[in-house]
Amino acid sequence: MDADFWIERWASNNIAFHNEEANAFLVRHVDSLGLSAGDRVFVPLCGKTRDIAWLLAQGYRVAGVELVRDAVEQLFADLGVAPARSAEGAMERFSAKGLDIFVGDIFDLSAGSAGPVDAVYDRAALVALPAEMRTRYTRRLLELAPSAPQLLVTYVYDQSLKAGPPFSIDKSEVASHYDASHDLTLLDSEPMEGGLDGACDAVREAWLITPR
Numbered sequence: 614m615d616a617d618f619w620i621e622r623w624a625s626n627n628i629a630f631h632n633e634e635a636n637a638f639l640v641r642h643v644d645s646l647g648l649s650a651g652d653r654v655f656v657p658l659c660g661k662t663r664d665i666a667w668l669l670a671q672g673y674r675v676a677g678v679e680l681v682r683d684a685v686e687q688l689f690a691d692l693g694v695a696p697a698r699s700a701e702g703a704m705e706r707f708s709a710k711g712l713d714i715f716v717g718d719i720f721d722l723s724a725g726s727a728g729p730v731d732a733v734y735d736r737a738a739l740v741a742l743p744a745e746m747r748t749r750y751t752r753r754l755l756e757l758a759p760s761a762p763q764l765l766v767t768y769v770y771d772q773s774l775k776a777g778p779p780f781s782i783d784k785s786e787v788a789s790h791y792d793a794s795h796d797l798t799l800l801d802s803e804p805m806e807g808g809l810d811g812a813c814d815a816v817r818e819a820w821l822i823t824p825r
């Protein structure tokens with residue numbers, strides 16, 4: 614899953630991961646993050662998720678990072694907002710009231726550029742990455758937001774029955790990334806109706822990951 618894989622997915626509109634409604638786990642469990650109005654939520658690998666509009670509507674600020682510029686153009690078009698654009702280190706920054714989206718590779722985003730983060734919301738980000746990238750990714754998140762709680766949405770299924778993405782991330786893998794420094798709470802778990810792309814049974818899970 615290199616950059617070309619995602620550029621091609623967006624260019625061919627092969628974006629079945631995109632949902633038109635806010636994620637049900639986010640809506641159900643955002644309170645577990647203990648946020649106050651105006652707090653800033655970091656959404657890694659954000660695509661054009663409608664979760665950003667939902668978070669803004671709750672009164673939070675949002676920062677995101679997304680590799681593909683066209684996805685970010687679509688995000689702002691969907692929001693009906695014209696972004697201000699500026700260079701930010703190796704990235705391009707698209708900004709509007711309460712919203713900063715960094716266009717580029719998350720591994721090129723510095724903590725200084727990303728700014729303050731009060732919580733992380735990861736949906737279809739960790740699960741989008743192959744195993745060999747995931748530890749680097751979770752370390753990056755911890756550098757960008759060392760003291761922020763995280764709401765993480767995962768899928769669990771038999772990886773031998775289907776190739777990712779999305780990849781299966783079970784409890785032991787969540788623990789391998791975070792339990793040295795964080796408390797892990799399984800907030801929710803529900804079977805996916807029709808399985809994962811009809812290929813196999815799967816369960817969606819929501820984790821709260823809190824710094825100790």
Ligand SMILES: C[S@@+](CC[C@H](N)C(=O)[O-])C[C@H]1O[C@@H](n2cnc3c(N)ncnc32)[C@H](O)[C@@H]1O
Binds near residue numbers: 632659660678719738
């Ligand atoms: C499966 S999609 C999920 C998008 C969004 N989180 C959602 O829920 O709709 C993964 C996104 O991550 C982006 N992406 C992949 N690798 C990235 C990287 N290294 N840095 C920033 N974005 C990346 C892709 O372009 C794609 O839009």
